[in-house]
Amino acid sequence: MAVKVTLIPGDGIGPEVSRAMVRVVDAVTGGTIEWEEQLAGSSAVDAGHSPLPAATVQSIRQNRVGIKGPLLTPIGGGWRSVNVSIRQALDLYASLRPVASLPGPSKSRYEDVDLVVVRENTEGLYSGREHETVPGVVEALKIVTRDASERIVRYAFEYARANGRAKVTVSHKESIMPLSDGLFLDAARAVAKDYPFTAVEYVGLDNLMMELALDPHQFDTIVLGNLDGDLVSDLCAGLVGGLGLVPGANIGEKFAVFEAVHGTAPDIAGQGIANPIALILSAELMLLHVGERDAAQRLRAAVEQLLMDGSVLTGDLGGTATTEQLTEALLEAL
Numbered sequence: 001m002a003v004k005v006t007l008i009p010g011d012g013i014g015p016e017v018s019r020a021m022v023r024v025v026d027a028v029t030g031g032t033i034e035w036e037e038q039l040a041g042s043s044a045v046d047a048g049h050s051p052l053p054a055a056t057v058q059s060i061r062q063n064r065v066g067i068k069g070p071l072l073t074p075i076g077g078g079w080r081s082v083n084v085s086i087r088q089a090l091d092l093y094a095s096l097r098p099v100a101s102l103p104g105p106s107k108s109r110y111e112d113v114d115l116v117v118v119r120e121n122t123e124g125l126y127s128g129r130e131h132e133t134v135p136g137v138v139e140a141l142k143i144v145t146r147d148a149s150e151r152i153v154r155y156a157f158e159y160a161r162a163n164g165r166a167k168v169t170v171s172h173k174e175s176i177m178p179l180s181d182g183l184f185l186d187a188a189r190a191v192a193k194d195y196p197f198t199a200v201e202y203v204g205l206d207n208l209m210m211e212l213a214l215d216p217h218q219f220d221t222i223v224l225g226n227l228d229g230d231l232v233s234d235l236c237a238g239l240v241g242g243l244g245l246v247p248g249a250n251i252g253e254k255f256a257v258f259e260a261v262h263g264t265a266p267d268i269a270g271q272g273i274a275n276p277i278a279l280i281l282s283a284e285l286m287l288l289h290v291g292e293r294d295a296a297q298r299l300r301a302a303v304e305q306l307l308m309d310g311s312v313l314t315g316d317l318g319g320t321a322t323t324e325q326l327t328e329a330l331l332e333a334l
């Protein structure tokens, strides 16, 4: 049965990696995904729309599933971050970033890393509430609510339980922000009581970053607030070979939008050398989400085979292949 998915190619390297992802998904599913292409970001503005056209949000609402390339929010038009707007408009409250070592000659410093970063996606310091109180003084509001804190921590525990994960690490900066992070921590402690068979620990953000760099194997499922989760996701991507490899998902009660952790990579955009694997692995998460388990497994196996073989890799992984050549090699592996 055909599954309709909203596709937002995005900005910068977005269209390049999206094209590669669509070819690979079409091959692995035999064409059961029907793509509905929509605009967002600076490409939407270039086409005469707002950065987040109503039609794009409507398409995701209708299809319930979307996948997107990275977006650039045009500066100077007074626009809010398009990514934040999408997450808030669709209440995609959980950002899920599985970080796992992949086989082959990647630049990673560690082997056998297998952890998941769960990030609150709708509030915190990314609520988009900034203003200039008097000239030369700006306030950025960090919004933390008990409801959103409990919801994200519960999501992390449920994810851990459903995926055979033994421990949840809750990270915070309560020592400096006793009210906001104190509330987050308090909500986490209350939720943890409902999961007596999952181990839980509470770790300060600074300590967490150091421990991740020292020995990432001690972590399993990590749940954090919005800004903290954003930073820790990129750090974790670095532990397993970089931004070209790490997938992500934004999940809500009704809708889900899949995307790589990386941004628009303006330094290499338009050169045809971006690594599409992060978005292709985001498509693996999407296929699992829509019940295409076999296709997801075959897609992952093809990526692993390509990395193990190691002869067709993009520059970020130490190779010289173009996006196109890597895509062809993946299609061959399939």
Ligand code: NAI
Binding pocket: 013, 017, 069, 070, 071, 072, 073, 083, 243, 244, 259, 260, 261, 262, 263, 264, 265, 266, 267, 268, 273, 274, 275, 276, 278, 316
């Ligand atoms: P970035 O992730 O775009 O790039 C950081 C570095 O990683 C660059 O050297 C880039 O070339 C490299 N890189 C990233 N993805 C790669 C890939 N697939 N293959 C090979 N190399 C890759 O981060 P940066 O430069 O901080 O952000 C650039 C723009 O992207 C900003 O406008 C930012 O707001 C936006 N952004 C959008 C995101 C999204 O839409 N989800 C997420 C992060 C940033």
